[in-house]
Amino acid sequence: MGILLNSFTNFLSFQVISALFIGVAFGILGGALPGISPSMTIALLLPISLYLPADVAIAMMMGSYQGSMFGGSISAILINTPGTASAAATTLDGYQMALKGQSGKALHMALYASVTGGMVGVIILLVMAKPLSMVTLKFGPPEYFGLMVLSLSLIAGISGKSFTRGLISACLGLLMATVGMDPIYGTKRFTFGNINLGDGVQTLSIFIGVFALAEILSQLTKGKEELTRKEETLSLEQNTLTFKEYFGNLWTIIKSGVIGALIGVLPGIGGSTACFIAYAEAQRNSDHPEKFGTGIIEGIAAPEAANNAVAGGALVPTLTFGIPGDVVTAILVGALIAHGIKPGPLLFTDDIGSVYTIYIAMFFAVVALLVVGKLGVPLFAKIINLRKSTLLPMIFIICVVGTYSTRTNLFDAASMLFFGALGFILRKNKFPIPPFVIAFVIGAQLESNLKRSLILSDGSMSIFFTRPISAILILVALTMAVLMLVRNYKDQKKEEAKSTE
Amino acid sequence: MIMVVKSLYSLRKQGKLSLQTVIGSSPSNSIKTFLPQIIFLAACAMYMVLIPLIGFITSSVLVLTFLLYFFGNTRIMMNLITSVIYVIVIFLIFTYVFRIKFPMGPFGF
Numbered sequence: 001m002g003i004l005l006n007s008f009t010n011f012l013s014f015q016v017i018s019a020l021f022i023g024v025a026f027g028i029l030g031g032a033l034p035g036i037s038p039s040m041t042i043a044l045l046l047p048i049s050l051y052l053p054a055d056v057a058i059a060m061m062m063g064s065y066q067g068s069m070f071g072g073s074i075s076a077i078l079i080n081t082p083g084t085a086s087a088a089a090t091t092l093d094g095y096q097m098a099l100k101g102q103s104g105k106a107l108h109m110a111l112y113a114s115v116t117g118g119m120v121g122v123i124i125l126l127v128m129a130k131p132l133s134m135v136t137l138k139f140g141p142p143e144y145f146g147l148m149v150l151s152l153s154l155i156a157g158i159s160g161k162s163f164t165r166g167l168i169s170a171c172l173g174l175l176m177a178t179v180g181m182d183p184i185y186g187t188k189r190f191t192f193g194n195i196n197l198g199d200g201v202q203t204l205s206i207f208i209g210v211f212a213l214a215e216i217l218s219q220l221t222k223g224k225e226e227l228t229r230k231e232e233t234l235s236l237e238q239n240t241l242t243f244k245e246y247f248g249n250l251w252t253i254i255k256s257g258v259i260g261a262l263i264g265v266l267p268g269i270g271g272s273t274a275c276f277i278a279y280a281e282a283q284r285n286s287d288h289p290e291k292f293g294t295g296i297i298e299g300i301a302a303p304e305a306a307n308n309a310v311a312g313g314a315l316v317p318t319l320t321f322g323i324p325g326d327v328v329t330a331i332l333v334g335a336l337i338a339h340g341i342k343p344g345p346l347l348f349t350d351d352i353g354s355v356y357t358i359y360i361a362m363f364f365a366v367v368a369l370l371v372v373g374k375l376g377v378p379l380f381a382k383i384i385n386l387r388k389s390t391l392l393p394m395i396f397i398i399c400v401v402g403t404y405s406t407r408t409n410l411f412d413a414a415s416m417l418f419f420g421a422l423g424f425i426l427r428k429n430k431f432p433i434p435p436f437v438i439a440f441v442i443g444a445q446l447e448s449n450l451k452r453s454l455i456l457s458d459g460s461m462s463i464f465f466t467r468p469i470s471a472i473l474i475l476v477a478l479t480m481a482v483l484m485l486v487r488n489y490k491d492q493k494k495e496e497a498k499s500t501e
Numbered sequence: 502m503i504m505v506v507k508s509l510y511s512l513r514k515q516g517k518l519s520l521q522t523v524i525g526s527s528p529s530n531s532i533k534t535f536l537p538q539i540i541f542l543a544a545c546a547m548y549m550v551l552i553p554l555i556g557f558i559t560s561s562v563l564v565l566t567f568l569l570y571f572f573g574n575t576r577i578m579m580n581l582i583t584s585v586i587y588v589i590v591i592f593l594i595f596t597y598v599f600r601i602k603f604p605m606g607p608f609g610f
Contacts, residue, residue, distance in 0.1 A: 048599070051599050220538055221534075221538075224572070224573035228573040389569070390569065390572075390583070392572060393568035393569050396545075397591060398591070400548070400561075401591055401595055404603075405595060405599060408601060417545050417549070421538075
């Protein structure tokens with residue numbers, strides 16, 4: 001309890017609170033601008049956060065996480081383009097409401113649903129994280145290895161259509177993680193004699209390259225007309241939400257929040273699926289399911305509550321296992337490690353203060369979202385039709401400066417370019433990005449657990465199968481792999497049958 | 502030894518892949534479709550070369566002006582003014598708030 005109070009009082013400083021609000025504002029902005037994803041926003045904030053003390057940085061990252069989850073709904077409602085993938089479900093009813101002249105009401109619903117959903121996510125995080133960490137505390141290196149293999153293969157299977165492509169992507173990520181110092185012996189590997197690679201590939205270069213630069217490159221395919229076009233924005237009407245409308249939907253919101261948070265806990269599924277499930281669930285339980293899609297308020301409440309709740313849920317495996325379930329939490333893990341906070345079960349015994357700081361940051365991020373959202377929505381509604389042709393080159397400069405500044409090393413900026421090109425090529429060839437990034441982030445952990453297990457067993461692979469938990473985990477991973485390959489094979493057969501007809 | 506095991510392990514994973522799947526139909530990879538990306542990356546590479554030679558500010562203004570034009574903003578004077586203001590703001594923020602040293606050109610800026 002003393003530690004909790006201590007973290008709490010540390011948190012209530014001017015610096016932390018202002019970082020929180022700045023994070024939320026940037027998050028909403030990044031989420032609202034179509035073509036700028038939450039992962040891109042947070043990746044671009046990462047270099048700045050490295051200059052700040054740990055608690056200030058955590059506040060900023062959590063703020064931008066929550067903010068960007070809400071921000072997507074602004075453009076979903078006003079220009080019928082989801083600003084983030086997870087706001088796709090919000091466009092269904094949001095845009096219809098805006099067409100009816102109820103954009104103010106729709107945005108307020110989105111905000112209150114996001115805030116309530118975010119709170120549900122925080123509660124789920126509080127309830128689940130500690131008990132789970134007690135379980136994993138008994139894990140040894142072989143169990144950890146099994147757990148990581150299982151989550152990686154799940155992520156590889158779910159994040160794209162083809163399991164094989166997901167696996168190739170994951171292997172590429174693991175390969176990138178092997179560059180630099182060997183975690184046990186300290187031998188230098190794959191550095192090609194380059195001093196700059198001695199510490200391995202910089203995490204920041206990968207994040208900014210793959211999320212920001214690759215995005216800019218793929219926006220370029222759209223052509224100049226598309227890039228210079230100003231989006232047609234519906235005006236923000238002055239109508240607001242009544243108490244009755246909010247409390248009438250409270251049950252839907254809480255239920256959607258729980259759905260979102262629980263889906264967030266599972267690795268690899270992510271926000272957009274959670275939102276569509278919550279939307280479908282709200283529709284199924286509604287008295288008037290036929291009205292969904294014509295602009296009713298439940299259709300906004302459900303997905304918006306779900307996508308902010310995902311944030312809390314996704315932090316559960318991230319903090320307890322050290323295994324991020326989606327790309328945003330992968331970036332958070334990168335940020336935490338850079339601040340010397342190592343997510344994993346040991347965090348709960350050795351550094352409970354940091355865990356509390358994260359909880360508190362998450363809680364206040366939701367509160368800050370309410371404040372910034374309430375005051376700032378009219379402003380954000382004006383900014384979202386910034387032309388991409390101006391915005392993207394400016395973001396490019398920030399990418400270069402951000403990667404350069406962490407070590408004041410141009411090599412990092414150049415490798416950011418390399419990973420941007422790589423990310424673009426992967427994306428164009430339908431290789432999913434999440435397995436690549438998540439594999440890179442947990443690569444060092446995976447490898448050191450593999451090596452420690454092999455040291456325990458004198459180099460025999462049997463250790464993974466003689467210990468019951470790791471045997472079960474690895475067998476589940478293998479079964480999943482076979483099932484997913486069979487499914488892919490069937491899909492492929494179907495495709496072929498279709499194309500020959 | 503362990504490194505060999507590790508690499509064998511990942512090779513086995515990849516080997517398994519090549520047996521059982523076909524890397525679908527290859528998308529059109531002709532140079533022409535990706536010309537914008539290639540020009541963009543070439544400009545970026547130029548930028549990396551220029552930074553140590555003529556300094557961060559000058560090279561960034563040049564590259565940003567070009568990129569703004571390349572992305573479809575046709576008014577070059579406007580692009581130049583935007584670039585100068587933007588780059589100087591970024592430079593000041595990173596120099597005075599985050600204490601980053603940027604490479605300077607032969608003219609002292």
